[in-house]
Amino acid sequence: MEKFVEWLNGIIWSPALVVLCIVTGLFYSLLTRFLQVRHMKEMIKQMFQGKSSEAGISSFQALSLALSGRVGTGNIAGVATAIAFGGPGAVFWMWLIAFIGAGSAFVEAALAQVYKTKQDGQFRGGPAYYIEKGLNMKWYAVLFAVVTVLATGVLLPGVQANSIAEGIKNAFGISPTVTGIGIVILLGVIIFGGVKRIARAAEWIVPFMALGYILMSLFIVFANISELPHVLGLIFRSAFGMDAAFGGILGAAISWGVKRGIYSNEAGQGTAPHAAAAAEVSHPAKQGLVQAFSVYVDTWFVCSATAFMILITGMYNVTPEGKAPIVQKLGDVEPGPIFTQKAVETVFPGFGAPFVAIALFFFAFTTIMAYYYMAETNIAYMARLLKLNKANWLQYALKVAMLAVVFYGCIKTAKLAWTLGDIGVGSMAWLNLIAILLLTKPALKVLKDYEQQKKAGKDPVFDPVKLGITGADFWEKEYPTSHAKAVNED
Numbered sequence: 001m002e003k004f005v006e007w008l009n010g011i012i013w014s015p016a017l018v019v020l021c022i023v024t025g026l027f028y029s030l031l032t033r034f035l036q037v038r039h040m041k042e043m044i045k046q047m048f049q050g051k052s053s054e055a056g057i058s059s060f061q062a063l064s065l066a067l068s069g070r071v072g073t074g075n076i077a078g079v080a081t082a083i084a085f086g087g088p089g090a091v092f093w094m095w096l097i098a099f100i101g102a103g104s105a106f107v108e109a110a111l112a113q114v115y116k117t118k119q120d121g122q123f124r125g126g127p128a129y130y131i132e133k134g135l136n137m138k139w140y141a142v143l144f145a146v147v148t149v150l151a152t153g154v155l156l157p158g159v160q161a162n163s164i165a166e167g168i169k170n171a172f173g174i175s176p177t178v179t180g181i182g183i184v185i186l187l188g189v190i191i192f193g194g195v196k197r198i199a200r201a202a203e204w205i206v207p208f209m210a211l212g213y214i215l216m217s218l219f220i221v222f223a224n225i226s227e228l229p230h231v232l233g234l235i236f237r238s239a240f241g242m243d244a245a246f247g248g249i250l251g252a253a254i255s256w257g258v259k260r261g262i263y264s265n266e267a268g269q270g271t272a273p274h275a276a277a278a279a280e281v282s283h284p285a286k287q288g289l290v291q292a293f294s295v296y297v298d299t300w301f302v303c304s305a306t307a308f309m310i311l312i313t314g315m316y317n318v319t320p321e322g323k324a325p326i327v328q329k330l331g332d333v334e335p336g337p338i339f340t341q342k343a344v345e346t347v348f349p350g351f352g353a354p355f356v357a358i359a360l361f362f363f364a365f366t367t368i369m370a371y372y373y374m375a376e377t378n379i380a381y382m383a384r385l386l387k388l389n390k391a392n393w394l395q396y397a398l399k400v401a402m403l404a405v406v407f408y409g410c411i412k413t414a415k416l417a418w419t420l421g422d423i424g425v426g427s428m429a430w431l432n433l434i435a436i437l438l439l440t441k442p443a444l445k446v447l448k449d450y451e452q453q454k455k456a457g458k459d460p461v462f463d464p465v466k467l468g469i470t471g472a473d474f475w476e477k478e479y480p481t482s483h484a485k486a487v488n489e490d
Contacts, residue, residue: 005419012426021101021262021269024433028103031440032447036102036292042454043293046286056123056280057199063290064202065275066109069370070298071210072363073163074264076356077336079306080316084335086256087246087318087326088231089238091307093257094264098299101267102292107436107443110288112273113281114446114464114472119384122195123474125277126374127270127432128381133471134439142385144270144431145378149398151424152271153375157402158409159418160364160371165410167337171357180410183365184403191372191399195278198373202366209362210302216344216355217305223347224312231311245326252320264303265295269425270432274377275370283460285450306340315342372402442469 029036052058057065082090108127115133116125128148132141161183165176190201221228237243239257241250266272272291279287310316316339318327330342337356345352379394388394409417436443445467453460462479464472 002416002419005416005423009419009423009426012423012430017426017429018258018262020433021104021267021429022097022258024268024437025097025100025102025104027437028107028440029100031444032103032106034103035106035289035447036099036296039289039292043289046290047293049281049286051280052196052199053280054121057196057278058203059279059281059287059290061199061203062275062279062287063294064206065199065278065370065373066272066291066294067206067210067297068202068366069271069275069374070264070266070294071206071302072264072367073160073337073360074260075298075302075363076306076340076359077163078260078264079303080310080335080337080339082256082260083307083310083316083339084318085320086253087238087243087249087320088234088311089236089240089243089246089250089253090257090260091235091304091311092239093254094261094299094303094307097258097261098265098267098295098303101262101265102295104268104433104436105265105272105295106285106288106292106447107440108268108270108273108432109276109291110284110446111436111439111443112277113279113284113287114442114462114469114475116277117384117474118478119380123278123280124377124380124384126274126377126381127428127435128378129277130273130439131431131435132385133473134442135435136471138385140431140435142382144428144435145381147424147427147431148270148378149375149382151421151428152371153379153398153402154405155417155421155424157368157371158405158412159421160368161406161409162412164361164364167353167357167360171353176410180407183368183410184407187365187368187372187406188399188403190369191402195373195376198369199278202369205362205366209359209366210297212362213359214301214305217309220309220343220347221312227312231308234311235307246318249318249320249323249326261299261303265298267295268433268436269429270435271370271374271425271428273432274374277377283450283453283462284446285460288446309343310339313343313346315339315346368402368406372399375402442467445469 047060047063049059111130112125115130116123128141128145132138165179168174168179169176190197238246238253241247276287276291281287314329317330319325341352341356344355375398376395379398383394449467450460462475464475
């Protein structure tokens with residue numbers, strides 16, 4: 001069974017998926033004339049523009065909720081793995097893939113807004129919704145929804161919880177059972193409070209955890225500031241095979257940097273659109289720009305924080321697959337959080353393990369929150385499709401099941417569950433990338449309409465009928481009334 005699962009995972013996460021992610025990102029970057037550069041100022045501005053409503057959350061809350069899913073254990077362990085197998089040059093390729101991926105992130109988030117619906121008094125949307133409404137392919141939408149519920153609702157929460165429990169046990173000697181009980185109580189308080197409480201929790205926790213992690217990296221960098229020019233030079237020389245030590249592993253640098261970058265920032269993989277659809281905005285492009293910026297936050301800020309801590313302190317090994325070690329400063333250790341732990345201890349002796357445990361807790365816990373929201377959204381989609389009115393029992397069952405999975409994950413290591421979860425996320429990526437490519441035309445119409453209205457000095461308001469976009473039922477039937485009401489109230 002395990003061999004079959006690993007074989008299937010190898011096929012799904014093959015170079016073909018990596019190439020599809022890169023080609024899609026480049027395709028949208030070119031078609032949008034590199035909106036990730038042209039609209040950088042607008043991305044930052046829009047983060048703080050949208051306000052929450054009875055049905056929707058604010059743009060910043062949607063950004064925080066999406067970042068909950070993007071920023072996870074991969075920002076610590078994934079970066080270390082990229083450096084361990086691809087050398088310092090892998091960091092550059094992570095940066096580049098984030099830049100390219102911002103184009104895909106804009107498109108999937110904008111589409112989530114275009115085809116969102118108002119269900120049980122709140123906004124719902126995501127790939128299942130835009131596949132059904134935009135492509136008129138219900139079977140395809142149901143397939144995506146089922147895969148997402150299994151991956152994010154059943155398989156992945158437990159392995160994220162396991163990383164928290166292991167980190168806390170190593171740092172503080174606390175039993176995984178005690179940790180599991182604590183996580184279940186905290187997570188239960190949040191997810192039983194509904195989408196609004198999840199969004200508020202993300203709004204407070206995500207900026208705090210990201211800023212705290214980045215501040216620690218700045219302490220480490222400033223403590224070794226004389227090494228910064230050398231580290232920057234090493235990253236760029238290694239990225240292009242011009243460094244004496246790492247020149248022979250250019251292929252590994254590109255491969256590992258791209259793979260880890262795609263895995264970390266999740267651009268185009270169909271995860272972030274769920275949060276994007278929940279935002280209360282007047283035009284889909286607004287949330288598209290916000291979500292494009294979230295890719296930068298994940299990779300350029302948080303992943304870079306890990307990379308600079310590791311590289312500037314020299315606390316890393318580089319052993320390309322099938323080759324002799326090039327750098328082995330940490331002895332015979334598995335690449336992962338220990339790289340960051342050792343880096344922190346060069347400046348704060350004895351604090352490395354607690355710091356990594358705390359970081360892992362926040363990164364993994366917020367990811368579990370995001371997983372729940374993704375799973376709930378797809379449960380809601382299937383309930384709507386099956387016309388199960390007021391199917392609150394389904395969401396209640398999901399909450400209970402996830403809490404059970406999280407507790408079990410804390411006390412048991414399940415490698416098979418991690419691999420199955422990878423298969424689920426990889427399948428989501430394949431299904432979503434194909435869907436957004438088929439929906440390129442309406443996505444580009446949204447961007448063009450937004451830019452034209454901005455150029456005319458207006459605050460853009462979306463009208464799908466004027467643009468010839470069908471299936472955008474909320475915008476066509478409900479938004480005009482709710483917008484007029486909001487204007488009158490102001």
